[in-house]
Amino acid sequence: MNTQEVIIGWATPAFFALIALELLVAKWRGRRVYHASDAVSSLSLGVISQIVAVFAKLLTLGIYAWCAGHLALYTLPADRWWVWASGLLLYDFLYYWLHRAGHEVNILWAAHVVHHQSEDYNLSTALRQTGSGVLLGWLFYLPMALLGYPLEVFAVVALIDLLYQFWVHTELVGRLGWFDRVFCSPSNHRAHHAVNERYLDRNYGGILIVWDRLFGSFVEEDDADPPVYGTRAPLRSWNPLWANAEVYWATLKDAWHARRWRDKLLVWIKPPGWRPADVAERFPKPAFDMARARYAPPLPRGLTAYGIAQFALLLLMGVWFLDMAKRMPASSLLAYAAFLLFSLTALGVLLEGRRAGTWLEGARLAVTALAAVITGGWFGAASAPPALAPAIVALCLGSAAALATIRLRTRQPA
Structure with a gap:
């Protein structure tokens, strides 16, 4: 069993123990932070992402291993602490840019949108992951391979970065003072998941929030403007396959209907929500409504x-x-x-x-x-x-x- 498998083996039961704890604390505080169908939907998407990962390792880890073995400028040792520490720092920096691009480039948003579709914000939301992010996400981490970070270092620091982000998906942890100014925290990440105008497309950091402060994408959570969660084009479904395909399908339709070939391409690389003028005129979509009712089909x-x-x-x-x-x-x-x-x-x-x-x-x-x-x-x-x-x-x-x-x-x- 490799290091990554050991970490996953310990983390999985911890996730569900913390979800149970969050439920108990919310009940004790008289708050409802979970809705059953929404939580099942989020966890189902997490399961699907792990199923896809089994088959995608050849693409993600295979390409990285080949580049590190054939194109690397250096050969960094895996038995030095500074390689691991700098590897984690560099990975988090590259994650910031992947995450930011996932909000600014439509084809990348089509994959990342899955993580934002829930109208709840709780620890099950953290496990709501995309099944198609492996298609292009690996490109952003190739600098690590070219610098010679061993595959084992890359795989483990990637997992550490991902696991860290689990605990920040909660409404039950408030402001944390100086910690909020340096690290991604629940307060910072609540703002990231919000669809309010002031919070839109901010706070991309995985472990460190200093990247957002450095590159102008930071916003502080404001108690006067509580975060509203979800997306500006609500999914309104519990179907996990549709959750993964929704934006791809909408973009494909816009590309098909666009009259100009230039627009057929731009619709994939422009920011989410951009539509060719002729398509928007012929196939209008309703304006975003902050006061919309949440998706909650009544069930016995x-x-x-x-x-x-x-x-x-x-x-x-x-x-x-x-x-x-x-x-x-x-x-x-x-x-x-x-x-x-x-x-x-x-x-x-x-x-x-x-x-x-x-x-x-x-x-x-x-x-x-x-x-x-x-x-x-x-x-x-x-x-x-x-x-x-x-x-x-x-x-x-x-x-x-x-x-x-x-x-x-x-x-x-x-």
């Missing part, structure tokens, strides 16, 4: 409880997927990934309260039972106990009965 309590329980099971499957990724044949790994993507999508549509969600969930339960029967247990479980497959089939049948009962007792809109 039974269906909410069902969704949470099913997500917990899918989360365990996701953890099993990540654990088996190195030992499972490529065909089985791809099949398992497809199953998880379909399952999380079906659950998201179900939590939107639509009838289509019921049919998708029924299909998911049928596929789950069928997979257990075909594999004789589960994906990658070569020596599964004989009772595993019947137990999974029984669980699917029980879940289907519970879902049918909930639907019979309630009437949901189409």
Whole structure:
């Protein structure tokens, strides 16, 4: 097990322990900072980002390793503290520019937008990560490879930078005095996630907020103007695949409708929200409304409880997927990934309260039972106990009965 895997192994249970603590503290203070469907949506996107990462390592780490091995100007030793310290500092500096570009270049925003779609701001939001950021994000870190930072150093400092940012996604930690002036903090990052005019596109720092102070992108949180979270083009869906595709699809449509070839290109590299004049005239969009109602389709309590329980099971499957990724044949790994993507999508549509969600969930339960029967247990479980497959089939049948009962007792809109 490498250093990165050790860190992830310790961090994962800590994340959920801190989420539970945040829930308890919020309840004690009489505040509601979580909404069940929103949290499930955020965590589902986190699971999908990790699934994608399993297949994307060849692109992200492979390219870095090749550049460090063939194009590096120096060969830095991995056993010197200053290499690790300077590597973390340089990574955080490059992250600032990637993050800033993610708000200023539409094709990069199409990936980063996933992290901003939630209208809540809590620790589950920190785990709401993109599945497509690997496509272009690696370009910003090539300077580290060219300077000769070893792959192990790059991988670990990248993980440290990402893990640091988990705790700043909370409304329950107030101002921290001098700390807010040097480091990314909850107060600074709340401003970053806000759609209020004064906060828009500010505070990009990952660990250090001094980058924002140096390059003119810092803004202080103002109690007189409380942050409103989300995006200026609200997602209004719990479907994780649509969350990842939303901006790409909107941009593709604008590029298709644009009359000038120049505009067909510019729509991808201009700032988010920019549209060719002819497209904006023919296909107008409603103006942003700060007073908009949050997206919260009404659900019966039974269906909410069902969704949470099913997500917990899918989360365990996701953890099993990540654990088996190195030992499972490529065909089985791809099949398992497809199953998880379909399952999380079906659950998201179900939590939107639509009838289509019921049919998708029924299909998911049928596929789950069928997979257990075909594999004789589960994906990658070569020596599964004989009772595993019947137990999974029984669980699917029980879940289907519970879902049918909930639907019979309630009437949901189409």
